[in-house]
Amino acid sequence: MSMTSPLGTVATGLQAHYATVFVFILVGFVFAGIALGVAKLLRPSNPSPAKQSTYECGEVPIGSSWVRFNVRFYLVALFFIVFDVEVIFLYPWAVVFKQLFPVPGMGAIVFWEMIIFLAILALGLAYVWVKGDLDWVKKLAQRTAMTPAPAAAAEEEVPAS
Amino acid sequence: MTGDLIFILLALLTLVPAVWVVMSRNLVHAGFGLLFTLFGAAGLYAYMGADFIAVAQLMVYIGGVLVLVLFTVMMTHVPRSHGNHGYDRYVPASVFALLTFGVLYKTITSVNWSASTSPAEPTIARIGAQIMTDFIFPFEYVSLVLLAAMIGAALLTREERPAGPANAAKDTEVAP
Numbered sequence: 001m002s003m004t005s006p007l008g009t010v011a012t013g014l015q016a017h018y019a020t021v022f023v024f025i026l027v028g029f030v031f032a033g034i035a036l037g038v039a040k041l042l043r044p045s046n047p048s049p050a051k052q053s054t055y056e057c058g059e060v061p062i063g064s065s066w067v068r069f070n071v072r073f074y075l076v077a078l079f080f081i082v083f084d085v086e087v088i089f090l091y092p093w094a095v096v097f098k099q100l101f102p103v104p105g106m107g108a109i110v111f112w113e114m115i116i117f118l119a120i121l122a123l124g125l126a127y128v129w130v131k132g133d134l135d136w137v138k139k140l141a142q143r144t145a146m147t148p149a150p151a152a153a154a155e156e157e158v159p160a161s
Numbered sequence: 162m163t164g165d166l167i168f169i170l171l172a173l174l175t176l177v178p179a180v181w182v183v184m185s186r187n188l189v190h191a192g193f194g195l196l197f198t199l200f201g202a203a204g205l206y207a208y209m210g211a212d213f214i215a216v217a218q219l220m221v222y223i224g225g226v227l228v229l230v231l232f233t234v235m236m237t238h239v240p241r242s243h244g245n246h247g248y249d250r251y252v253p254a255s256v257f258a259l260l261t262f263g264v265l266y267k268t269i270t271s272v273n274w275s276a277s278t279s280p281a282e283p284t285i286a287r288i289g290a291q292i293m294t295d296f297i298f299p300f301e302y303v304s305l306v307l308l309a310a311m312i313g314a315a316l317l318t319r320e321e322r323p324a325g326p327a328n329a330a331k332d333t334e335v336a337p
Binding site: 018021022068069071072073074075077078079080081082084085086087088089091092093094095096097099100106109110113116117118120121123124125127128131133 | 213217220225228232289301303312
């Protein structure tokens with residue numbers, strides 16, 4: 001592998017893999033840097049107050065864009081992290097699954113262990129689903145039905161004013 | 162030596178944005194600074210041969226916790242501060258930082274570093290095999306902990322107030 005040469009004699013197999021990752025990251029930064037740098041060199045720069053104002057679909061923005069967002073965003077992010085951590089545990093399992101599954105007496109354990117793990121988390125997903133914590137639109141529809149005028153404005157999470 | 166150079170680069174990638182996070186007056190900028198700091202920490206883990214922790218750092222911290230941090234910032238409702246408020250917290254913050262540094266320093270100096278100079282090996286397959294054999298029950302407990310976290314998050318953020326015009330307006334409160 002030609003990537004090992006910058007690391008010289010210290011390059012073990014693992015470090016060679018990291019060298020590949022490092023080159024990949026480097027190429028990513030260089031690619032983005034060239035694209036943005038060339039654009040900066042070529043484009044004309046004459047800013048005006050109108051250009052630098054916040055884009056609000058053609059409207060003149062009123063007030064700060066720094067508003068308090070709905071707590072539901074936070075809840076969705078929390079659910080996301082739970083399943084993110086689940087994926088982290090799936091990863092080492094997936095790496096060894098092919099080796100351990102054919103081993104006599106191990107196959108069933110290896111398979112069902114993860115199924116139980118996933119089932120417990122699926123239970124949590126089913127719970128929040130049934131309890132309506134994932135419903136985004138339903139609550140707004142209820143509100144609109146009860147109080148037409150103000151609730152309609154509440155459907156926009158980022159109001160213009 | 163190339164290894165030292167990589168370490169210095171990764172340490173700079175961790176520390177420089179960390180200073181930015183602390184000094185920035187804009188919470189969103191601080192959140193974006195965390196992106197680089199956490200990425201540098203992931204690089205340091207990889208440099209030390211802890212490949213699984215590096216991957217976990219990338220996926221959970223950069224992919225998940227950082228999003229959560231930014232959502233938290235979006236919920237804080239604090240307008241950009243231009244004044245010098247926050248300086249009154251210098252004393253307690255310094256005391257806390259010094260104490261943390263003391264604990265870290267004591268830990269670092271008490272470790273016998275010469276004992277862990279064996280070349281790095283991939284650890285993910287070994288972790289996977291251990292999870293499947295010796296640590297089945299701790300592994301399943303993890304799913305229960307995650308389940309508890311999920312239900313707890315749902316319960317804490319559940320809207321107990323009845324729907325109405327006043328509460329509907331509350332959701333979209335704007336900065337003064």
